[in-house]
Amino acid sequence: xxxxxxxxxxxxxxxxxxxxxxxxxxxxxxxxxxxxxxxxxxxxxxxxxxxxxxxxxxxxxxxxxxxxxxxxxxxxxxxxxxxxxxxxxxxxxxxxxxxxxxxxxxxxxxxxxxxxxxxxxxxxxxxxxxxxxxxxxxxxxxxxxxxxxxxxxxxxxxxxxxxxxxxxxxxxxxxxxxxxxxxxxxxxxxxxxxxxxxxxxxxxxxxxxxxxxxxxxxxxxxxxxxxxxxxxxxxxxxxxxxxxxxxxxxxxxxxxxxxxxxxxxxxxxxxxxxxxx
Numbered sequence: 001x002x003x004x005x006x007x008x009x010x011x012x013x014x015x016x017x018x019x020x021x022x023x024x025x026x027x028x029x030x031x032x033x034x035x036x037x038x039x040x041x042x043x044x045x046x047x048x049x050x051x052x053x054x055x056x057x058x059x060x061x062x063x064x065x066x067x068x069x070x071x072x073x074x075x076x077x078x079x080x081x082x083x084x085x086x087x088x089x090x091x092x093x094x095x096x097x098x099x100x101x102x103x104x105x106x107x108x109x110x111x112x113x114x115x116x117x118x119x120x121x122x123x124x125x126x127x128x129x130x131x132x133x134x135x136x137x138x139x140x141x142x143x144x145x146x147x148x149x150x151x152x153x154x155x156x157x158x159x160x161x162x163x164x165x166x167x168x169x170x171x172x173x174x175x176x177x178x179x180x181x182x183x184x185x186x187x188x189x190x191x192x193x194x195x196x197x198x199x200x201x202x203x204x205x206x207x208x209x210x211x212x213x214x215x216x217x218x219x220x221x222x223x224x225x226x227x228x229x230x231x232x233x234x235x236x237x238x239x240x241x242x243x244x245x246x247x248x249x250x251x252x253x254x255x256x257x258x259x260x261x262x263x264x265x266x267x268x269x270x271x272x273x274x275x276x277x
Contacts, residue, residue: 133159
């Protein structure tokens with residue numbers, strides 16, 4: 001039996017040490033090997049390998065043949081991995097319960113920067129799950145697709161869901177999706193935009209690299225003041241796009257200030273520079 005070079009790395013992501021991972025993979029190749037044989041094969045010291053074998057045995061990943069010569073065999077991956085998955089889920093549940101008992105002393109009302117795309121969407125989905133009254137949004141197509149299921153679930157719970165979309169096909173059953181008048185101009189914005197406000201209590205804004213999906217900017221706040229301001233802005237944008245589309249053909253900035261603010265231009269230029277354009 002052979003194992004791919006990535007196999008030890010995959011086990012290390014599950015919490016195995018490097019020596020444990022390499023030992024397990026070597027025993028897959030050579031069932032019934034001795035600790036000495038494994039150490040020679042993976043070029044590790046005998047002491048380290050025997051320590052790894054002891055740890056793997058305790059984890060239930062390796063079984064010991066108690067013959068005249070102590071030999072080792074792995075618990076097959078098809079048996080081991082589902083058990084590790086169940087144990088991990090149980091540990092996560094226990095940690096969640098333990099942390100919940102710590103409680104919180106009140107609303108933090110902070111503003112937090114997020115740099116990981118998965119964390120942004122985890123937070124957005126959690127916000128939708130917590131929403132009890134309203135979800136207001138402005139979502140480009142990619143973020144909308146990632147949050148569609150969570151918003152549909154909120155609608156099914158009786159939560160009001162409404163906002164601005166930028167792709168004609170982005171729709172929700174029972175939610176109000178208003179196509180932006182300037183939907184055809186999304187390429188002018190320096191990435192895929194996500195704006196989400198729930199119950200006017202939590203708000204999340206994020207800008208993703210359109211090609212790679214990396215986070216360019218992302219901020220979350222549980223300040224009801226800031227969330228209420230963003231809620232009002234999103235609601236205004238939704239109503240304007242729905243009821244007064246003709247007014248949105250022109251730039252409001254040019255109407256009020258006779259030009260586009262320098263900060264807006266700087267943001268666009270900054271992201272173009274990062275993208276090497």
